[in-house]
Structures are given as structure tokens and as C-alpha cells.
Amino acid sequence: MNRPELDYYAVLDQPRDSTKEQITLAYRRLAIRLCPHRDKKDEQDFVPLAQEGRLTHLSPMGEPRQWAYINMAFDVLGNDLYRAIYDRYGEAGLFEGVMLPNGYFPPYQYDGDHMKVYERVFGSYSPYANVIDAIANPPSLYATRQHGIGVRSKDASTERIIELSLEEVRTGCVKLMNVWRQEIVDAKESRLEKRKHTLKLNIAPGTTAGTRFCFKEEGDRYPATIPGDIIFIAADKPHPDFERRNQHDLVYRHSIDLCQAFTGFTFFICTLDRRQLKVVITDVVQPGYTKVVPLEGLPKCRNLNAVTAIKEANKKVEQYGDLIIEFDYIFPKYLTPNMKHITRQFFREFRKLEVELEEEEERNMV
Template sequence: MGVDYYHTLNVERNATEDDLKKAYRKLAMKWHPDKNPTNKKEAEANFKQISEAYDVLSDPQKRAIYDQHGEEGLKDRPPPGHENTNGFNPRNAEDIFAEFFGSSPFGFGSSGPGRSKRFPSDGGGAFSGFNGSDNIFRTYSERGNMPKKPPPVETKLPCRLEELYSGSTRKMKISRTVMDAKGRSIPETEILTIEVKPGWKKGTKITFPDKGNQQANQLPADLVFVIDEKPHEFFKRDGNDLIVSQRVSLAEAIGGTVLNLTTLDKRSLRVPVNEIVSPGYELVVANEGMPITKERGYKGDLRIIFEVKFPTRLTPEQRAGLKRALGG
């Protein structure tokens, strides 16, 4: 296949758009030529290769051709609007870098392409003086070019208790505003997939990096969905336990009974009640509560709280019979 773009970005072949962005950010920061003044030639080659890999894999058409035909396929059959001789979009590596980090003062050296005229060359580029204790982002900020990251945007994701018991797949269509490479505000829609895991609790957060709105001179905000639990008509959740109230007659409370319950995953659960039930009595059924997310295969308990329905009137014969039976 020639160049392995997936290996270049250190991502799997099923990498998502977010995976590609994270990988590019990390590697582009590491190999930018101005951060590597002592091995600039190697850094330039790596930086260009990283940018080329991202350019191909982040474009669905290019990625499909590359997956099927390899690098040669991109040369032979470039998708419409992307014609060139080597499969790399004419945007140079610095343009891609600037899309992620704002107007870049960096180039491929003091005389290389893409060198910004906004800043004078200081011989070492914007990363000069960088060492392990420095913060690369501080250098950006000092020059006024590091776009700020706005606070995350949180939105509630109401879930039925059944979903949180068995898990579910939710598709969320979002509409947002982003900035294109030329700084223009454009609308964008996307469908996000959320895999709700069995046992997730209210307050669980699912973060989609950079999927919020973007304003000029800012990075896109992160979009955060926060799990919320809808009330259930029968069950109440208490941590990993489920609580259900059950009303029984006085005769059942004394003489025993069998409860037939339907669980959240639609199973029929038969619960014999053999103990004498007093008002407020709690019967615990082990391992019939909510799944415990971090302990696969384990569940909390089902706690049945009883309410005893006393008769409103008894005949004299019934009263006498109860006294004799209860030894009164």
C-alpha cells in the first residue's frame, strides 16, 4: 500500500473523526519544525507526512479510495475537486496546522513556505527556548495566537429506567456553527451516537470533543450530554438498588403470599413471602437491582417495601376467630 497513513497517525483503521483530530493535534505539536531546531529536516518530513495522513483520512472520499487502492489509488483516481499529482491536497501542512491552532506564526524554517509575516524571525521560531518545563501553549498565548477554548456546553439526556437497566443506542442530531479555513461562520449538522451502558447513573457525562458551536478566534466548545433519569411508575432507584412498594392484605401479611413482578427487562419474577409482614417490612431479593457498571455481571438488590392493608370492619365471628387463632 506504500505509505500507511493509519500508522503515521498511530490510529486504528476504524478511527473516528475525533480520533483523527486528537492524533493530529498531538503529533503536529510534537513534530512542528520550529519546535525541533536541531533536527529540522527530519521534523519537516514528519510534519508533512502527518499533515498528509490527516488530510487523506479526514476526507471520506479520499479515505475510501485509500482504503481500497492505497496511496497509488489516490494518485490514479483523485476524487472530484481534489485533483493533484501526489494525493495530497494543495493546502500545505501549515494551513492544516492553522485550522487547528489559529493563525500560525510557524513555517518550515525562516525561508520555508507558509512563513507568516506577522512575526519577525527570531532564528528559532515560535518554539525557541522550549524545554521540558515550558508550556507550548503559553508561547502561543503570549503571542496572542492561541485560540481560547470556551466552557463545555452541557445538555440533559433523559433516559427511561429500562434503558439504564439494559443499555441502549441513542442517535442525537445536532446543529452547530463552525468556522471554515477562511474564518467564515458556516452551519453544520451531524448525528452523534451515544451508547448508553447498563447501570449508568443520573449525572453520568458523555463528552464529544469539539462538537459545540465555534466563534471567531476560538476553538470549538466540547459538547457534553448529562444522563438524567425519567421517573418510573413502578420502580424507584437507590444507587445500584431498585425499590418497589407492594400492598398486601392483613391475611397475606400473616398467612404468607407470592408476589409476581415484572422486571425492567420484562422477565416474570416470582417472589414467595414466607415471613410475617409488618407495616414497613422490607424484603431483599439479591442480584435483581440495577447492573453495576464497573463490576460486569453483578447487580444491586431489589428491595420490596410492604404496606399492609388492614380491614375496615370485621364481623363479631371474624373477631372471635382471630382472637382464638392468635391466642388473644
């Protein structure tokens, strides 16, 4: 990460060993003052007057910014899994994703829906939440001849896998996804027709597998329901030469014969951005030997807020993973008697020279 990490515990003014109930109560105390849809005169019904003058380190900020910070902090600390990831790996691990013993934890991304977080808490803890929220955010209603009058319920989300080639992950790209959905085609909302709709996906360089791209309420349009979300989930498309490892590293396998393994060799790799990378091996390539070329892997995708993303839109991404080269050995399929004799003779001479070198090194040490 190229930015300082946010201390979510400090945002809610709580120690790191706080219980979930203490975290929730701290969020309630702050949210009752900062929620833009709350009537200030009702604060006394929720918070003791003795606490009215209590200040936090967020106090110098404007209320809209404080409101955004406390909701993001509680969205993480109020979720047991997110909190465990944050406590162990910090904000970097939370935003970039980590490999857990039971599988991969994909990068976390706050959706920015502050009222969604607020309603999740005050729907249970506030005696007035439902009434006030219904006034501030009235439910969506429908009125049709076929279905009568009622409250619209939201359709289930639709999830689709989108495979990305490593070249697309390396450079980033824009994907235009065509979806077919039911749409209302007359003013009376009685006739539906299936039409094609195009959604635009901005794939950032280094996007990891499991990243979710959510298009809110872009599903089928029906008179009595709210359209569901369409979610695209990124997956890696198999590549003929490279394989992704540890999110940002690339693995390349190169085949060599025994002569090359003993004497060294030079070869070229065509990278994902079509450069010719020269690799020189002078070591003896033993089983398990790997060659690591720094900064020749995939770019490290960073989770940026809107302001930072705009400021860094034209900046080049300079953080990359590594290229890991592994080797496969090609053994001869057949040796003639003469070839076997020459091979034995070679290894006898080789062993003799090896012993002489060891003895010379011992004499020099004495």
C-alpha cells in the same frame, strides 16, 4: 471491582501521609524525566544530579506507560476531594461513586490528557515550562479580515441532562443525540450557518446518575475561538414500578391486604428485562418488613481502561445489585357491625391460641 486496585502513592513513591506539597514535588521529579516533550539535556536544571540514578518500582516499565501512570496518580492525589475519596473508599469508591453526607460523589474518570495535568503543575513550578510548552504545543491562532490576527480562546462548555430509563440502564444502549451548532460554510470563514450534528453516546449497563459524557470541542465553530465541549450528564427517568437505590439496587413496592400479611401469599414481578419473577412470602409481613431478592437489581458499572475494555467486550457482566421489595398495607374502608363482630371473635380466638402455644413452649423447655 474485578481488577486489582492501583496504589497511587506507590506510583509517586510517597507514603500515604505525605503533604500535598510533597506529592507535587514527587510528581515534578518524575515528570521532568518522563514528559515526552521535554529535552533530556535540560533535566539538570530541575533535578539534582545525585538523584539521577534513583530507581522506583515503575522503572522496569516503558517510559510512555510510566508517564501515563504518574499523571493519573497526581490527578487523583493532587485534588483534595479525590484524594479523600480514594483514601477512605479506595479505587473502587473513586470509580463507582459514593454517597457523601453533603450529596452524591459521581464516578471519577481520568480523561487521559496527560499534558493537561503536566501544565497544571509546571505552569507554576517550572521557570521554563511556558517557553518549552509553547514550542512543543504552539497556541492556535486565527487570522481573519474581520477580527485580524490573534490567539484562539476556547468557548465555554455546554452541559445537557440526558434522562435514561431503568430499562436502558439495565441493558445498556446507544443514544444518538442531535445538536444544532454554528458552522463555518465558506473558505474565508466569514459566513456561519446553523447545522444539525449527531453525537453517539454509548451507555454502558449500570451507568449511574451523574455520569458525564464529554465530547471534546464539538460546540459552535467560530473563526476566532476554539469550539467548546458538549457534556451530557446522565439522570434517571422516573419509572412506574421500580426505583433505583444505592446506585445498583432496585426497590419495588407491592400492596397487600391484612389477610395476605398474616397468612402469606405469592405474586409475580415483571422485571426490567421482561422476565416474570415469582416471589413467595411465607413470613408474617410486619411493618418495616422487606424481601430482598439477590442479584435482581441493576448491573454494577465498572470503570475500565481501554485495554481491559477491549479484552472484556464480549464478556457478560455478572455483578448485579439486589431487588428490594417493600410492602404497603391496604386496610378496609368500611366494616359493617357484623364484620366487626366476626373480626373481634377472630382475634379473641387468635390470642387464645397464641397464649396456649406460649405455655406449651414453656412446658417443653422445662
